[in-house]
Amino acid sequence: MTKRVLFTGGGSAGHVSVNVALIPRFKEKDWTISYIGSHNGIEKDMITTQFPDVPYHGIASGKLRRYFSVKNFTDPFRVLAGVMQAYRVLKKEKPNVIFSKGGFVSVPVLLAAKMAKIPVAIHESDVTPGLANKLAIPFATKIYTTFKETLQFMPKDRSTCAGAIIREELFTGSRKVGEELTNLHASKPVLLIMGGSLGAQGINKVVRDSLDSLLEHFSVIHLCGKGNIIQTDKEGYVQYEFVSTELPHLLEMTDLVVSRAGSNSIFEFLALKKPMLLIPLSKESSRGDQILNANAFVQQGFALKLEEQDLSQECFLTTVRQLRDQQWTMVEKMEEAPPSYTIDQMTDEIALLSRSNGN
Numbered sequence: 001m002t003k004r005v006l007f008t009g010g011g012s013a014g015h016v017s018v019n020v021a022l023i024p025r026f027k028e029k030d031w032t033i034s035y036i037g038s039h040n041g042i043e044k045d046m047i048t049t050q051f052p053d054v055p056y057h058g059i060a061s062g063k064l065r066r067y068f069s070v071k072n073f074t075d076p077f078r079v080l081a082g083v084m085q086a087y088r089v090l091k092k093e094k095p096n097v098i099f100s101k102g103g104f105v106s107v108p109v110l111l112a113a114k115m116a117k118i119p120v121a122i123h124e125s126d127v128t129p130g131l132a133n134k135l136a137i138p139f140a141t142k143i144y145t146t147f148k149e150t151l152q153f154m155p156k157d158r159s160t161c162a163g164a165i166i167r168e169e170l171f172t173g174s175r176k177v178g179e180e181l182t183n184l185h186a187s188k189p190v191l192l193i194m195g196g197s198l199g200a201q202g203i204n205k206v207v208r209d210s211l212d213s214l215l216e217h218f219s220v221i222h223l224c225g226k227g228n229i230i231q232t233d234k235e236g237y238v239q240y241e242f243v244s245t246e247l248p249h250l251l252e253m254t255d256l257v258v259s260r261a262g263s264n265s266i267f268e269f270l271a272l273k274k275p276m277l278l279i280p281l282s283k284e285s286s287r288g289d290q291i292l293n294a295n296a297f298v299q300q301g302f303a304l305k306l307e308e309q310d311l312s313q314e315c316f317l318t319t320v321r322q323l324r325d326q327q328w329t330m331v332e333k334m335e336e337a338p339p340s341y342t343i344d345q346m347t348d349e350i351a352l353l354s355r356s357n358g359n
């Protein structure tokens, strides 16, 4: 009988990309795969377009806010509805094991998994666990982390540092295809700007304010987030809202990166040896996880960091210059970085957790 695995996770691409990395390997091994996400989140688009044959089940999910909102009173009911919907999906799909990448949609799924007695593996990408994963920890059979520093926040007997799980297609980029896509054939080095999967207004603004100076030294590829493209005919400047199959090719032609400090992105840049300037999401707009991610990378010599409140045009351009000067020292440090689990290792670990009698 074929084994069955169910994936969950969503809200932003960072909570989906590990699933996207693992699904193809489970397919190769002939597992039956299904997915639970929200009705309208980015995970729905990513999973249904990349894996049209994987059944996608949308459920209700409340957002776990740290601030006051009227929805804080109605969302617990949505979570409850989500638990019941997820339970019904689990009874239908009968997974032997569940893999959760976190995000608020995963909370009802994990509660339902506990009720249905299905083993669950969760993966935490950031230095400190997100709220959804914090709630999920008591229900997890096994917890995997990207950073080894994260283990201090996790139950010792059930947690392992696996490192970042990176989708294999990112290593298959072609500079030639990248040049054809972007129409950038100049001899200048390429600077890729990535504002996280949802874009970043602060980064978009400073990049555009600094564009003339940047274009003297670089060709610029700007992943600016949905609805953020501006009208311009500046030569050497290419904008995308969000890229999918193009990303490996754009990365292959990239020399340096300016980015938010979302965990998946920065580990992808590390794996591809792209020195980076990180501008983490500030403590005002998040729990500060990206600041910790960025600090860990600066400490290891993989990145420079600029905090959002210091993001003046002058400071930005000076730090980009420093990045260019330190490029090769950073690449050397990156070559010494400890390896992460391969996709095969992670897949085998999840398979080992699976119970034999899905019901």
Ligand SMILES: CC(=O)N[C@H]1[C@@H](OP(=O)(O)OP(=O)(O)OC[C@H]2O[C@@H](n3ccc(=O)[nH]c3=O)[C@H](O)[C@@H]2O)O[C@H](CO)[C@@H](O)[C@@H]1O
Pocket: 012, 013, 014, 015, 017, 125, 126, 194, 195, 196, 197, 198, 223, 241, 242, 243, 244, 247, 261, 262, 263, 264, 265, 266, 268, 281, 289, 290, 293
């Ligand atoms: C605002 C917010 O909540 N950010 C969090 C979110 O970030 P976010 O969703 O931005 O997550 P990451 O930076 O971790 O991952 C983004 C993923 O999207 C991909 N990508 C990005 C742009 C693009 O055009 N195409 C594309 O495929 C990247 O290659 C990467 O795999 O999850 C991360 C991992 O838990 C956290 O560290 C971040 O703090």
